Amino acid sequence: MLNSNEFSGAAVSEGAGYQTKGDLPTSFDVEAFEVPVGRDEEWRFVSLRKLRGLHNGSFAEDLKVVPQNIDVKHPAGVTVETVDGENERLRAAGAPSDRVAAQAWTSMPEATLITIEPDTRSDEPIHVTIAGAGEGNVSFGATTFDVGHRAEVTLVVKYEGSGTHADNLGFIIGDGAHVTVVVDADWNNDTVHLSNQAMLMGRDAVLRHNSAIFGGEVVRMFPRVRYTAPGGDAELLGVYFADAGQYFENRMLVDHSVPNCRSNVLYKGALQGDKKNEARTCWVGDVLIRSSAPGTDTYETNNNLILTDGARADAIPNLEIETGEIAGAGHAATVGRFDDLELFYLMSRGIPADEARRLIIRGFFNEVIHRIPIESLSEELERRVVDELEKINA
Template identity: 60%
Template structure:
């Protein structure tokens, strides 16, 4: 008789980075503490009870889906929590994600039909409902075999919100998805994003975080058949009083798959402010399992600390269980300006403040230029310009 599976405290790791305890039931998780590995960077007291059940009354989020005119094979449905299409990407691996699953009253399912091709993005907008309530939700994006799709998430407004997004990318299908966290600066958001890729499937996932008081995103990708290709991009810019965390996992569970991860962030604090410091944390886990021969993967995180009163933590992790791979590597940096770049611009007569802003915008351009959609790229460029407006560094 097989022994019953034991609940793991706060979803700490099992034998490797990919073997996490998971459950759809929040009661299966203990309340996280500050010393728990997966929560050690997070200011738990600022989560407004999302982690321990003490949140304000729960309600459904305000979600709208805009399907472009002329779209083919796109279906949008509001479904019950027990719909069989939910949960295909796996169960939550931490207590807040499980709380969102347990507390939600409905979910949104967006399906792209087999072999359909949609080059214009479906936009999913999630709006906060204010500070007097808490919202929990889920969105499932299903891309059937052979289909090509683009989805943009716009997260706006004020509130306390936790959700689960899942992406099921079928065989020979392609999905481009952008998550733009443009919350007001008094919003708390904890989001889990899980993707599963079929044979020869392609995922391009990008996260842009500029707004919110506390924003924690947990993207996870798992290959379920050979030939998959995943690219994960991210940009974030934190000011004083803001905390942003990105905690990623790429699980190479099948042979001959590729992944590339590139996140870039900037921080500017205000030592004279009564608010807390600007703070970011990035944790990137890549697992290459024993049967994942032919894997080709690389991950990098770069951070610019622009002022005093700012702190960035960067933790890349690479776990390899087979030596029969094409390549694997990781890198992370936290630093100030490149003095040589600054000197070059100054020597060309560019004022010091303008030169610093040019360096920051150039720093982000490597990532932004790879995000699909010209309008979205322009929007993100403008967001960075807004962050730099009036900055003193």
């Protein structure tokens, strides 16, 4: 099964030829996309020259293509297979929606299909670790999770190491399944990574998708949620912390095309740069409520803290509504420094200014971090926030 809007034939320009973000052209073939340029809406924030040729194919001149280095640890009731890009079940979550994701699909030597049997219930997470291929190499891959109906599982995808990497993650969530996903980009700071993530929701399926970006030179994640039947419930949560010289982009799409589904998006980020090396982040949240989706209930929020000079955050929520018969819809986004009144209050209680700042920033992130059901990972993300804060006065 392929996306209904998959196209073929002559290459088309990204950002053109469709009426809504939900109609974004998709294909498994890189040649179906024109090479992006800086004025294209989907690419206008990221510096294309920093993508090491992933966007235009010039990576082949300097980098050796290798399979993604993937390790999967899993409980009973889970099957792991190595397949090629033509595998229909691997493709079922949907086709790539931009040229880099299609490049990854076209160029990958092999892919991974992880099947969770129906009615599987496990307290032990499925751990997937993807390591960078190192300097001089570029790795491409695809990993699809096919979750059977009424299964209840936690999926942890961790990226680590160094290199240049582009991949596609697919999540097929069966009817009545409850799935928690954690995508942890814990790269070394010399890594470039672009990830396309397609999520297909069954009837009454529940998805809790958590994203964390703390490492990497350029990291761009694009999760997309589609519903196939009523009752789907998707929550997308994210945290990110950018230092000098880092660029993180979270660009998402929630496509409500069937009745009585829910979505909630909450991302929080902080930035600290300097005059020589700017820290930059971009968050683009697209939610589409089609005329065929009465009863939709959705809200999206993005909050950003600017901690130093030399930092810039772009926050762009987009809400397209084609029917007025909905339960609720809204969005909010903020970019700014933390509240001086909170700082004054803590200092008036005898807390030194530096410690007060740390407490405020940790509290800012905890609303998202504490929703991660894996205690060890939640504590690890808290530790990373503390480590980042130590750099401010270093």
